[in-house]
Amino acid sequence: MGFSLKNITAIVGGQWQGENPDASIDNVSIDSRSLQNGGNTLFFALSGPNNDAHKYIPELVSKGVSAFIVTKIPSGINANFIKVDDTLTALQTFAGYHRNEFDFPVIGITGSNGKTIVKEWLNFLLSPDFNIIRSPKSYNSQVGVALSVLGINQQHNLGIFEAGISLPGEMAKLEPMIKPTIGVLTNIGSAHDEGFGSQDEKVSEKLRLFSNAKIVICKKDLRIEKYLDSQVFSWSYDDKSADVFISKNTQQHRTYLNIEYRDLFLTVEIPFTDSASVENAVSCLMVLLYLNYDDQTIRERMSQLFPVEMRLKVKNGTHNSTIIDDSYSSDFQSLKIALDFLESQKHHGRKTVILSDIYQSGLSHQELYE
Incomplete structure (x- = not known):
């Protein structure tokens, strides 16, 4: 990747605060749990309805991360910060710039x-x-x-x-x-x-x-x-x-x-x-x-195509049963395809469908379960 923090600040239209704008970035991360190389990583502190990654900044600094893109700069932390209005938009802008290279x-x-x-x-x-x-x-x-x-x-x-x-x-x-x-x-x-x-x-x-x-x-x-x-x-x-x-x-x-x-x-x-x-x-x-x-x-x-994990993958079960694993996604169109596939399997007379909630339905909770 090899972008300097100075370049990234300009690309995402952010405000710089830090001591080393010429530091080179080789990786980006949004997940504190999967961090591999802290020293050359730029962490995007994404905020969602259930989580705000800004709270992980002190822990990440202790792991060697020194560069962050944030919407608010925390006090009392010695690191390089790029402040933006929206960290997701900044991530997407940076990705688009990188694609054009x-x-x-x-x-x-x-x-x-x-x-x-x-x-x-x-x-x-x-x-x-x-x-x-x-x-x-x-x-x-x-x-x-x-x-x-x-x-x-x-x-x-x-x-x-x-x-x-x-x-x-x-x-x-x-x-x-x-x-x-x-x-x-x-x-x-x-x-x-x-x-x-x-x-x-x-x-x-x-x-x-x-x-x-x-x-x-x-x-x-x-x-x-x-x-x-x-x-x-x-x-x-x-x-x-x-x-x-x-x-x-x-x-x-x-x-x-x-x-x-x-x-x-x-x-x-x-x-x-x-x-x-x-x-x-x-x-x-x-x-x-x-x-x-x-x-x-x-x-x-x-002729050598293969099943993809958790997408209509046929497995042998116990007691002479067959399991069709289609757990990758849950929406009505995927369910219809899975049921059509189930119907095409002729080796067993009895068929059972195990369903979880279908969140990608476009229907209200009441309509979905009627």
Whole structure:
């Protein structure tokens, strides 16, 4: 990273107080528990409804941290401080500046479901050919995206980042940090899964991520394309006017995708049969086609796709039972996909669903539990 505190103060528009403005920063942190190298770390004291990280500053100073971005400077502590109006905004501004220091392709992924799976699969498919920086785990929030982007360094030549939103206006903060050159839209789902008043509002908000992208990869849908200024690279199961036309054939535990693209006719085998996994695999396949991968490489790598932890992962249970672990997220669209997947499993007659609260429903407490 190698930014001086003086430079960072200017980037985030803060006020400096300290003794060493030329000190170099190599890491940023928002979590006092995961601190690794205090001496060259800049700590952002984020404040939320349940926690204010300013209270950890004395403890962090004792661990060797000497640089902080804060909204209020504590008294009696000898350290370097950059005071700002909002520490989250400062973190995002710094991440956006850092992103602009690099000029390599970046794949930005959004949608109601499948973001993390598509990101992990693309990392697997492309890592033999690129040094990839990607969002860790499911870091797709206002904070997670910033931390992911700040991990970019000179060794990377491809970025893969996911963006998740739950309210109007949030994507406008994520887009400048990710600034994708290639966009991937997995699906839209229902407006009620998130805090949007209508499907149109949800679609237009998600697509803000691609406002500066060269190309957007998505299932062919005129409702989506009307919001896009970027070139669209579309696929379809039933519309031959799409750029890529796909027919599928399921046999036992595998699906065979018959691809028609320009003068190319290609059959690709993937180790999944449920519709959600197949569509996520198609999103990845479209990226390979766009990047001009050869037929053999596409077939070989797509056939090796794997389940992602806690996303429709099938495990053997006791007493001849089967467990489907889909505990990664909890919303109605994810539940519908999981139930469809459960229904496709034919080895057991009796089926049981174990649910927690569904917080990402867009419904009131009374409506949710009626």
